[in-house]
Amino acid sequence: MKFKRIGKKGIVSINLLELFSMVAFTVIIYFLVSLLLFSGIDSAHKESKDNVAAFKRVDAGVQNLRVLLQEGANLQLINIETTAERSGVLAGKTITSCTDYIVERDCIDDTTAISDGTFLCKWAGELCYAQYQGFR
């Protein structure tokens, strides 16, 4: 099988407009590729950091529950898994139960939304505590 050779005229017959267009497209491709790579890396980094933050939050939630157990709390009344997962972060501190709030406003507002609707955070005597709705 023989390949037809392209003549020199075919290769070099590019006019000035085409040359400028090629340069412009090359620049566009360069930026697109850069944007593509950077945005990809950036979103991967963000996802990676979010994953670590989520893990640390739940892990700290479990440790907070350990402290509660040490203080005599009856953890059999709560679902450890969902309570730890509902933990929020406020000014670098992981909030798992009402007793973790140290500021009255945050306690009353339940700033990190740890309540699942079964209890309300109440402030009394410089401490935040959970007031259960209904049966408790």
Added chain:
Amino acid sequence: MNKKGLLLSLSFWLVFIAIIAYLGITVMQGGAVAGVKGEWHINFLTKNYLEAEQKLLNYDSLIYNTAVNVAWEMAPNGGFIIENPSPCGKTSNGVSLWYKEGTLCLPPIEKALEKTKSLLQKKIPTKTYHNLEFDKTIFRGEGEKETISSDVGTYTFSTSFFIDWGYSYGEYNQLTGEAWQILLQCSGAEELQSCLDKNKPEHWKYSSCITPQFVQEKGVVIFCVESPKRYVLPVGEELYRPRELVTYNLALDLFYAFNPTQ
């Protein structure tokens, strides 16, 4: 431009436009998919390690509650468990006697461990614990290994526990020694109340720890003894349980003189 050149030029531009279109669409869809750093590791920690930590906390909570319940069962019973009451019997109002008619009936504290172990077996039937031990305020035991499997791997962890529950059964040794002293000093004494006032430790109260009142019935005196080390344990069934001072209820028959050689 001849025909061949035109064909080449057209093909070139078509490929060029196709590349730009592909890149443009990819950028609009959020960029190239780069591998997320540490994705497997985080998945492993979340699906296996955290799961294990939550399980261990649940076991610890059950173990802690069981130990607390047994301690609260024993203290008002003078250190006796319900299944194994004092051989000296009880007073008319149900207080365990430690000494009656010359017989000393001190509480067998090792029963606390047996009772805790049997309750644990009921509460966590899937687990068997060995070498359970109360060592000062530490309650520890060896558990079997447990494995968690997920789509990212397998994690095996020990279910042994080591809980500082803030209470020690060793306190009964001190109470026994103090009871022994009271018996030596005051058993058979004619002026029983004044002898006891002089010789009983401050944390030994008459009848009740809230409103102490000396009452004797044929030489039998009921005591409410406050924890000498001021140990507190949680009471009640709420999530945030208050902690109360441990108090022991016991009675001594001081009518008969105590003979330690018997």
